[in-house]
Each structure stands twice: as structure tokens, then as C-alpha cells.
Amino acid sequence: MRLKTTLLLLLPAIGLIFLFMVIPMLISLLYSFMTANVYGGVTMPLTVDAYVQMLFDQDFSGNLTFMPDYLWIMLRSFYLAVATTVLSLALGFPVAWYIMCQSPARRTLLLTLVTLPFWINTLIRTYCWILLLRDSGLVNGFLQYLGLIDHPLPLLYNQPAVLLGLVYTFLPFMVLPIYATLERLDPRLVEAAYDLYASRWRLFRRVIWPLTKPGIAAGTVLVFAPALGSFLQPDMLGGGKQLLIGSLIEMQFTSSRNWPFGSALAILVTAAVILALILQSRRTKAMEARA
Amino acid sequence: MNVADAVMLSVSGDRTLPEPAPKPLIEISDVEKIFGGGEIRALSDINIAINECEFFTLLGPSGCGKTTLLRMIAGFEHPSSGNIMLAGKDVLSLPPRARSVNMVFQNYALFPHLSVAQNIAFGLEMLNWSKFEISERVAEVLALVRLESFRSRKPAQLSGGQQQRVALARALAPRPQVLLLDEPLSALDLKLRKEMQFELKQLQRETGVTFVLVTHDQEEALAMSDRLVVMSAGRVQQLGTPQEIYGKPANRFVADFIGEANLIPGGLLGRRRDVTLSIRPERIEIATVSSFVKLYGVLKAATFLGADTLMEIEAGGIVVRARLRGAQMAAPGSEIGLCWPDDAEWELRE
Ligand SMILES: Nc1ncnc2c1ncn2[C@@H]1O[C@H](COP(=O)(O)OP(=O)(O)O)[C@@H](O)[C@H]1O
Ligand SMILES: [Mg+2]
Numbered sequence: 001m002r003l004k005t006t007l008l009l010l011l012p013a014i015g016l017i018f019l020f021m022v023i024p025m026l027i028s029l030l031y032s033f034m035t036a037n038v039y040g041g042v043t044m045p046l047t048v049d050a051y052v053q054m055l056f057d058q059d060f061s062g063n064l065t066f067m068p069d070y071l072w073i074m075l076r077s078f079y080l081a082v083a084t085t086v087l088s089l090a091l092g093f094p095v096a097w098y099i100m101c102q103s104p105a106r107r108t109l110l111l112t113l114v115t116l117p118f119w120i121n122t123l124i125r126t127y128c129w130i131l132l133l134r135d136s137g138l139v140n141g142f143l144q145y146l147g148l149i150d151h152p153l154p155l156l157y158n159q160p161a162v163l164l165g166l167v168y169t170f171l172p173f174m175v176l177p178i179y180a181t182l183e184r185l186d187p188r189l190v191e192a193a194y195d196l197y198a199s200r201w202r203l204f205r206r207v208i209w210p211l212t213k214p215g216i217a218a219g220t221v222l223v224f225a226p227a228l229g230s231f232l233q234p235d236m237l238g239g240g241k242q243l244l245i246g247s248l249i250e251m252q253f254t255s256s257r258n259w260p261f262g263s264a265l266a267i268l269v270t271a272a273v274i275l276a277l278i279l280q281s282r283r284t285k286a287m288e289a290r291a
Numbered sequence: 292m293n294v295a296d297a298v299m300l301s302v303s304g305d306r307t308l309p310e311p312a313p314k315p316l317i318e319i320s321d322v323e324k325i326f327g328g329g330e331i332r333a334l335s336d337i338n339i340a341i342n343e344c345e346f347f348t349l350l351g352p353s354g355c356g357k358t359t360l361l362r363m364i365a366g367f368e369h370p371s372s373g374n375i376m377l378a379g380k381d382v383l384s385l386p387p388r389a390r391s392v393n394m395v396f397q398n399y400a401l402f403p404h405l406s407v408a409q410n411i412a413f414g415l416e417m418l419n420w421s422k423f424e425i426s427e428r429v430a431e432v433l434a435l436v437r438l439e440s441f442r443s444r445k446p447a448q449l450s451g452g453q454q455q456r457v458a459l460a461r462a463l464a465p466r467p468q469v470l471l472l473d474e475p476l477s478a479l480d481l482k483l484r485k486e487m488q489f490e491l492k493q494l495q496r497e498t499g500v501t502f503v504l505v506t507h508d509q510e511e512a513l514a515m516s517d518r519l520v521v522m523s524a525g526r527v528q529q530l531g532t533p534q535e536i537y538g539k540p541a542n543r544f545v546a547d548f549i550g551e552a553n554l555i556p557g558g559l560l561g562r563r564r565d566v567t568l569s570i571r572p573e574r575i576e577i578a579t580v581s582s583f584v585k586l587y588g589v590l591k592a593a594t595f596l597g598a599d600t601l602m603e604i605e606a607g608g609i610v611v612r613a614r615l616r617g618a619q620m621a622a623p624g625s626e627i628g629l630c631w632p633d634d635a636e637w638e639l640r641e
Binding site: 189191202 | 393400402
């Protein structure tokens with residue numbers, strides 16, 4: 001009886017996930033093994049060309065030569081996603097800690113401020129960064145006005161700009177889960193550590209960090225996964241020079257009209273994220289087993 | 292007397308030295324605490340000296356400021372005015388980690404991610420003891436609280452009483468000068484509480500560390516303390532040994548709060564009208580000879596409690612409670628005469 005009710009209550013959620021996640025993924029999987037139609041879309045026959053294409057160049061006679069271009073894109077994407085995650089953690093933890101130390105009224109205010117960017121479209125927010133960073137933008141204008149520089153600094157259309165955009169976009173996803181675990185931390189544990197002669201650093205290292213690991217893990221996944229598949233920030237702030245896997249996928253469905261290849265790349269990203277999640281949960285389980 | 296003292300004596304001649312007064316380890320002078328920008332007056336006019344090797348208790352009803360005072364000694368609160376000295380040194384400017392004082396928190400505050408042994412080692416590691424010293428000391432205090440076989444368990448795998456003992460061991464491990472305990476037994480059930488009272492007292496004797504205990508349970512305070520202070524509304528009501536406080540309460544509040552007391556207006560006994568007499572129920576007897584009777588009354592109720600019988604007697608508009616040994620045969624409604632030895636009377640002047 002209980003089980004039936006539980007299943008019934010879960011049905012809408014399961015249905016949604018099935019409809020909007022499982023089915024599209026199955027379609028992607030299917031498409032990735034089909035042949036590209038020159039006008040977009042896919043046709044028969046079934047083939048593994050899309051996967052071969054990731055690493056090899058195929059000439060008209062069918063000879064394969066190793067081509068690392070796409071591999072570089074993947075590695076760069078991975079590197080940027082990792083860098084985004086690390087920077088978000090380094091910036092997000094202090095922010096979460098600071099918010100937790102405030103009075104309840106201020107906490108609510110600050111948390112609202114953290115989530116405020118969600119109310120504005122990402123496209124618009126990213127465009128605002130262009131206005132800030134371009135040669136005739138606010139930052140360069142201000143520095144020139146102060147006389148600190150003669151020529152505008154190249155702030156836009158490079159990798160740091162992409163990283164900035166990514167960190168800016170995904171930072172709240174790091175702050176919120178960490179804040180949630182910090183808030184549940186018993187303040188008496190902090191007092192107990194101080195009472196037992198801990199310095200601030202050792203309090204952090206020995207008590208706060210280990211006890212907030214679940215929040216950090218959640219934040220890491222929430223930042224890493226979307227950062228890996230992002231295309232808006234690389235396109236707009238990287239000026240298309242910094243091709244990332246997200247942009248590459250997007251291109252396959254638009255200008256390149258190679259749906260199977262786009263699907264194969266999407267499957268690859270999904271697999272990478274799922275692998276990261278599995279490793280993460282294994283580590284958590286191992287930690288709990290030791291506990 | 293050690294050699295140095297003997298030399299001193301011979302140099303300074305054969306004057307006999309006076310018996311040294313117990314040395315105050317903690318001196319709290321004129322301490323006052325005001326919270327919330329002047330609205331809440333948590334403590335006023337606190338003057339307490341706590342001696343070395345003493346089991347000292349802060350006793351009072353909830354909200355009287357006991358925890359605040361304890362946290363001041365630990366360094367988690369700062370007095371609004373006044374001074375606190377520890378071993379002759381002003382500690383007001385020192386943070387908790389610079390005071391050789393450890394605290395047993397009310398909910399124990401054990402680190403959930405660390406094992407029993409790691410919890411106990413925590414303070415020692417922070418003090419940069421060597422690995423060898425740490426493992427020796429951890430084994431020593433584990434034995435002290437009889438938890439040797441639980442060393443690798445996590446706090447969540449322990450019962451309340453065991454967690455309590457880990458908290459004690461953790462706080463005692465760095466050999467503090469003072470151990471502070473904030474209602475350490477209130478979360479335990481009655482039987483365990485009685486056991487732990489005994490254990491705490493024994494632990495204090497064995498270690499020779501000064502214990503400062505906070506409790507709202509007067510029985511606990513009387514049973515365990517060398518000396519105690521009774522507090523109410525942020526003020527010291529009385530400071531003394533359990534015997535002094537029980538036998539010679541300073542005022543109505545103390546007489547009422549500590550044990551049971553009959554507060555009898557002096558007028559009723561032919562004394563001055565401005566005094567109140569405090570008489571403990573167990574000192575009152577039923578007079579067998581009418582010339583002994585100090586107060587006549589009408590028996591309202593008699594409750595048999597096993598070892599004693601509790602009688603409620605109405606006399607001159609007040610109800611006097613008397614605790615008599617064994618079963619008593621008086622019927623409600625009958626008039627009885629009460630008597631007590633002269634030294635059972637204690638005059639309150641407030
Ligand atoms: N941080 C604080 N802010 C404001 N008021 C406080 C604070 N801590 C304690 N108080 C107040 O001080 C008084 C004494 O509290 P406390 O020392 O906890 O009493 P006890 O431990 O005797 O129950 C109470 O009225 C309490 O509300
Ligand atoms: Mg308290």
C-alpha cells in the first residue's frame with residue numbers, strides 16, 4: 001500500500017524525466033549512429049562515422065588520418081570547466097561563509113542578491129559583459145580616463161574573458177549548496193574547536209571543510225556539468241576563437257548541418273558528466289564507509 | 292614541606308608561617324553583562340572567587356545568567372564591565388584558545404566526523420604535542436573515562452552517557468587548569484544522571500582540576516559541590532558550602548530554591564514581625580507533650596511516601612509542611628501541635 005502511494009506520487013516526476021531527458025537522449029544516441037543529410041536531419045544507413053570523426057580525418061577514398069583538432073577542443077572544454085569549478089569554489093566558499101555569519105535578516109537579503117541574476121536572461125547578462133570589457137567599454141574607458149593606460153587592454157575575446165563569464169554565470173550554483181550545509185553546521189562545533197586551541201585556519205581545515213564536503217560536492221557537480229556544455233559564454237566572450245565542445249555541438253545542428261556528429265558529441269559530454277557523478281558518489285560512499 | 296621551603300624557613304628565622312588560605316584560581320570582580328544594546332541585563336555585580344582544585348557550582352533557575360558567566364570564563368562572551376582573572380592574570384583580552392580552560396558543552400558538541408580517539412586528540416594536536424605524547428595521553432584519558440574499547444567509534448554510534456564521557460575526556464586531555472561544564476547531565480535520564488554525578492565528582496578528585504559546573508538542579512549542586520553560588524535574575528544570592536546554603540539560607544529566594552522550606556512569619560511564633568523563619572520540613576515533629584508545642588495547626592492532608600509521610604498542616608493562615616519518618620496515623624481535620632529543635636530555626640531578614 002505504502003509503496004503504491006509512493007510510486008503514484010513519483011509518477012509525474014518520473015514521467016517528466018522520461019519525456020524530457022530519457023527520450024531526447026535516446027534520440028541523440030540513435031542519431032549519432034545515422035548518416036548526415038546535407039540539408040540537416042539524418043538518414044540511413046547506420047554508421048559509426050560520427051564517432052570516428054572525433055579523432056580521425058577521412059578522405060574520399062576512406063583513408064583515416066589522425067586529426068587532434070576536436071580532441072583539443074574537448075581538452076580545452078574540460079580544462080575550462082575544471083578551472084570554472086575551482087574558481088567558483090575559491091570565490092563561493094568565502095561568500096557562503098560570510099552570509100552564514102550575518103544576522104537572519106541580512107542573510108535573507110544577501111541570499112536574494114545571490115539569486116538575483118537568475119531573474120535576468122543569461123544572454124542579456126553575458127552581453128552586458130561585452131559592454132563592460134570591449135575596447136570602448138566601461139572598464140577600458142575608465143582606465144583611460146584615469147590615464148593609467150594609453151591603448152585599450154585586450155579584455156574581450158580571449159580565454160580569460162570566457163572563464164570570467166563562466167564563473168560569473170555559475171557562481172550561485174556553488175554558493176547556494178555550500179551555504180545550505182554551512183547553515184546546518186552546529187555553531188557549538190566552532191566554539192568547541194576554538195576552545196580546544198584551534199587557530200582559524202585549523203578550524204577551517206579540520207572541522208568546517210570536512211563537514212561541508214557534501215555541499216562542496218553538490219556545488220562542484222552543479223557548476224562543472226553546465227560549464228562543460230556551455231556555448232553562450234565562449235561564443236560571445238571568446239569571440240568564436242575559443243571553440244568549446246558546447247559551441248561545436250551547437251554548430252553541428254546549425255551551420256555545419258551534421259546532426260549525427262553533434263549527437264555523438266552530446267552523448268560524449270553526457271557520458272563524461274555521468275562518469276564524474278559516479279566517481280563522486282563512489283567517493284562519498286567510501287567516505288561514509290570509513291565513517 | 293619541600294627543601295626550598297625548609298631553607299626559606301631557616302633563613303627567615305623560626306617564625307611560624309600562617310596556614311595558607313586557599314588560592315583563588317578564578318577571580319570574577321564586579322562583572323556586569325548587558326545584551327541587546329542595553330535591554331537585557333544578564334548579570335550584575337558579580338563577585339566570585341573560585342579556588343584551586345575546587346568543585347564549584349553555579350546554581351540558579353533557567354535564564355539567571357549561569358551560562359553567560361561560564362562562557363565569560365571560557366572567553367566566548369565579554370563582560371560589559373568588570374574583570375576576570377585566571378591564575379593571577381587578567382584574561383579579558385585573551386581569546387578562548389589562549390586560556391587554559393576547557394569546556395564541556397551542553398549538547399557535548401563532539402566532532403561528528405572524527406572518532407572518539409580523534410576527538411580526544413583534537414586539542415592536543417592543536418597544541419602541537421608530539422604524536423607519541425598524544426597517543427599516550429589519549430590512552431590515559433580513555434582509561435580515565437572507561438571508554439578504551441570505543442576509541443574508533445564515531446560519536447553517532449555512542450549512547451548519551453558515552454558521548455558525555457567522550458566530551459569530558461576531550462576537555463580534560465589538554466590538562467586545563469579549569470574545566471567548565473554547562474548542564475552536562477541534563478540530557479541524561481535520572482538513573483544515569485545519578486551515576487554520572489558520582490563519576491564527575493570522582494573524576495574531579497582524581498585529576499585535581501578545578502571544575503566549574505552549571506546546573507539548575509539544586510540536588511545535583513548540593514551533592515557534588517565543594518562550594519556553590521546561588522544565582523537569581525543575574526545576581527549572586529548566596530555563596531557558600533552546601534551545608535551553609537542549606538542550613539543558613541541568606542534570603543527567601545535561597546531558602547525556597549534550595550530544598551523545601553517552611554517560611555513562617557515571626558509574628559506567628561511570637562517573635563518580631565519583620566523576621567521570617569525558615570524551617571526545613573524534615574526538622575518538624577509532632578509534639579507529644581503540650582509544653583513543647585511551638586505552633587498549633589489543623590492537619591489538612593497526609594501523604595504516605597514510603598520512608599516518610601508528608602503532612603500539610605494549616606496554621607495561622609499558612610500551610611506548614613512536615614516530613615515525618617515512617618507511617619503516621621493522624622486523621623485529617625484533627626488539631627496537632629508542632630515542635631522543632633531551636634537550631635532548626637533560621638532567621639531571614641528580607
Ligand atoms: N547572545 C545573547 N543575546 C541576548 N540575550 C542573551 C544572549 N545570551 C543570553 N541572553 C540572555 O541573558 C539571560 C541569561 O541567559 P543564560 O546565561 O543563558 O541563562 P541560564 O544559563 O542561567 O539559563 C537570558 O535572559 C538570556 O535571554
Ligand atoms: Mg544555560
